[in-house]
Amino acid sequence: MGTVKRVTTPLTEEAIAALQAGDSVLLSGVIYTARDKAHKLLTETLAAGKELPVDLRNQLIYYVGPAPAKPGQPIGSCGPTTSSRMDSYAPMLIRQAGLKGMLGKGPRSQEVIAAMKENKAVYLAAIGGTGVAISHAVKKAEVIAYEELGTCAIRRLEVEDLPCIVAIDCEGNNLYEQGIAQYRRD
Amino acid sequence: MKTISVQEITAVTRKLCMDVNYDLPGDVERALQDGLKREESSFGQYCLEQILQNCQMAREHQQAMCQDTGIAVVYLEVGQDVHIVGGSLTEAIHEGVRQGYEDGYLRKSVVAEPLFGRDNTGDNTPAVIHTEIVPGEQLRIMVVPKGAGSENMGAVKMLKPADGLEGAKKFILDTVRQAGGNPCPPIIVGVGVGGTMEKAPMLAKKALTREIGSKNTNGLYAKLEEELLADINKMGIGPQGLGGRVTALAVHIEYYPTHIAMLPVAVNINCHAARHKEIVL
Structure with a gap:
């Protein structure tokens, strides 16, 4: 595994350039949650030339639909969901809304990677199915848009040392391809 | 002939929905531990360690191990000599799922209709129920939450x-x-x-x-x-x-x-x- 790097949002050009596929990251700061339905609404808003409910410039979207919080917790279990379901929306958010980071799980499409390289964005992966551990890194959570979507609403999370891995860096180096190629025997 | 009330069926289904999301079966946990011994990749080892740690935390905090607590798939084996009283068996299962997902702080992930509105039903019902009639006077209920x-x-x-x-x-x-x-x-x-x-x-x-x-x-x-x-x-x-x-x-x-x-x-x-x-x- 690569070196452990601490990253704080909003994401600067320098911070993104310093991240290489394979680095371990402890992520802190404000991040925004969104999954399929919120992405559909965000891209429709952009296409209509209207203002987004959240300024995504230099921000990071976490693909997650959290479980309900128990009393006293800011959030319930909140591990990453499958990122590829957002592949058809992500390039537009990167190109037109200034999105610089994504956090989810699993591989991305060539279209997403192309948009990331053009605009120097980064894709981080958290470990799917570790929702309890990740929920402990979330210090505060509030719904800021599309409340009617329930778990799929856009939330503003304040996170501290959320553990993740640089899966695809802004040069397009792709840990999913490199890692599998290294261990393939068939 | 054995008599089982729908209230009992709802109560045990409610409990199963919660426990199944907090407590990974021992055979799966052991297989993950064995996997950790075999894994050569350092990323792989790291992932397996985190997964095993999360599984412990879920038990300790009685919190869903994964936020995707699934659509509830319920297998019923109904003994042909069982008499269910007090209402509908199917409704009793749905009610158990409803209560378990609400009281257990589990995510509600079911949409009422797949193509047009995709509006969340809000209580994770309906469950997907598979019923088999078998000999005997027992009722076996198995809950299998399945994530997307x-x-x-x-x-x-x-x-x-x-x-x-x-x-x-x-x-x-x-x-x-x-x-x-x-x-x-x-x-x-x-x-x-x-x-x-x-x-x-x-x-x-x-x-x-x-x-x-x-x-x-x-x-x-x-x-x-x-x-x-x-x-x-x-x-x-x-x-x-x-x-x-x-x-x-x-x-x-x-x-x-x-x-x-x-x-x-x-x-x-x-x-x-x-x-x-x-x-x-």
């Missing part, structure tokens, strides 16, 4: 008998390879062969609930399970798809007689959070 990450990677294909064993193997391996890192590996691969177009996926899903490491009682199928597991673990997908040796923890195959002109094959993939819990009344 792995369920979306399954497939069914009506092969030709001429495709045979090689065709079936190719379809199974292609399905797993294409799923890659999406279904949260290390995975469990459930395979159903034979029957009809709806029977094969039913077998594949049920195969996921077999104890990990158990073999099909037919030696030919047991050998095929071993071969496929070895082939899958040569793919290099590894934990979370980041590369490694431990892509699958087990391959479970179930078969059923089929038509002279059919060869249905279904693959149902489970993530490492292979949750299932049952109770016998």
Whole structure:
């Protein structure tokens, strides 16, 4: 595994350039949650030339639909969901809304990677199915848009040392391809 | 003749829904620990360590191990000498799911209709219920929450008998390879062969609930399970798809007689959070 790097949002050009596929990251700061339905609404808003409910410039979207919080917790279990379901929306958010980071799980499409390289964005992966551990890194959570979507609403999370891995860096180096190629025997 | 009330059925279903999401079955946990010993990739080892730690935390905090607490699949084996009183068996199950997901702080992930509105039902109902009538005077209830990450990677294909064993193997391996890192590996691969177009996926899903490491009682199928597991673990997908040796923890195959002109094959993939819990009344 690569070196452990601490990253704080909003994401600067320098911070993104310093991240290489394979680095371990402890992520802190404000991040925004969104999954399929919120992405559909965000891209429709952009296409209509209207203002987004959240300024995504230099921000990071976490693909997650959290479980309900128990009393006293800011959030319930909140591990990453499958990122590829957002592949058809992500390039537009990167190109037109200034999105610089994504956090989810699993591989991305060539279209997403192309948009990331053009605009120097980064894709981080958290470990799917570790929702309890990740929920402990979330210090505060509030719904800021599309409340009617329930778990799929856009939330503003304040996170501290959320553990993740640089899966695809802004040069397009792709840990999913490199890692599998290294261990393939068939 | 045994009498069971719907109130009791609702109460145990409620409890099963909560427990199944907090407490990973011991056989799955042991398989993950064994996987950690075999894994050579440092990313893979890291993922497995985190997964095992999360599983402990879920038990300790009585919190869902994964935020995707699934659509509740419920298997019922109803003894033919059981008399259910006080209302509808189906409604009793739905009510148990409703209460369990609400009281257990579990995510509600069910939409009422798939194509047009996709509005959330708000209480994770309805469950998907599979009922079988069996001899005896017992009622067995098994709750299997199934998340989308792995369920979306399954497939069914009506092969030709001429495709045979090689065709079936190719379809199974292609399905797993294409799923890659999406279904949260290390995975469990459930395979159903034979029957009809709806029977094969039913077998594949049920195969996921077999104890990990158990073999099909037919030696030919047991050998095929071993071969496929070895082939899958040569793919290099590894934990979370980041590369490694431990892509699958087990391959479970179930078969059923089929038509002279059919060869249905279904693959149902489970993530490492292979949750299932049952109770016998």
